Amino acid sequence: MKKEDKSIIIEKIAANLQEYENFYLADIATLNAAKTSVLRRECSKQNIKLLVVKNTLLRKALEKIEGNYEELYPLLKGNTAIMFSNDANAPAKLIDKYSKNKETVPALKGAYVQESFFIGANTLKDLVNIKSKTELIGEVITILQSPAKNVISALQSGGTILHGVLKTLSEKQN
Template identity: 80%
Template sequence: MKKEDKKQIIEQIAANLQEYENFYLTDIATLNAAKTSNLRRECSKQGIKLVVVKNTLLQKAFESLDRDYSELYPILKGNTAIMFSNVANSPAKLIDKYKADKIPALKGAYVQESFFVGADTLQNLVNIKSKTELIGDVIALLQSPAKNVISALQSGGNTIHGVLKTLSER
């Protein structure tokens, strides 16, 4: 591969790292072509970008950015594929879905400005709530007291209305 081609690939990886808030480093080496195609299709449906990279080029892309990704350098061995996503737990759920096959195998991740290294962190990543899930939880919590107040006022209003109607009839 020519030096210009490598430079272009490094720039593309760096652009993806800046574009997406979260990424997962996985190993999909033992997948055959059909399973790889299915995985790519599944990723596409969930808004995940799957890119197979060379470890040295990925490390150079990390080094070209302002952020310090040195915690991920030790896991850059063997085959590496990156799953880019703006939803924090989406790739983790996909990896968890295929965990019976143990492929893709999680090597590490950068999620919500935190590093996760090793396959044992997968359940923690699956349980992370996405931004939309958190907003939904907050709205539900805010609506609950308001609903209670409104229902109390409505039931109390009916009682007051009944008393006033009875008094007016007398």
């Protein structure tokens, strides 16, 4: 591969690293072409970008962008695929789905999620349970709405009770 071609690939990898908030490093070495295509389609459905890269080019791209990614450098051995996603746990759920089907790949090497490093396959369960920003905002809104809903409900039920009492009293006076 020519040096110019390598620099173009490094630029593309660096652009993807900056475009997406989270990325996972996975090993897909034992997948054949057909299974890799199936994985790519499944990634695409879940808004995950899958990119198989050379480790040296990925390392140069990581060195090129802002931030310190040295914790991931020891993982850059063997076959490496990057799964880019703006949803923090989507790639983890996909990898977990494959592991439940007793398939050995994609195997998690590590991840950079929400400005934190997760190293090794044993962190997969933690990554699956991470809530996305949208899920967290939804939970906060639900929590904030709960007291208001309780007050409105109490006022509505209290109004019917008060109305019933007033009606009963007016009927007794007649």
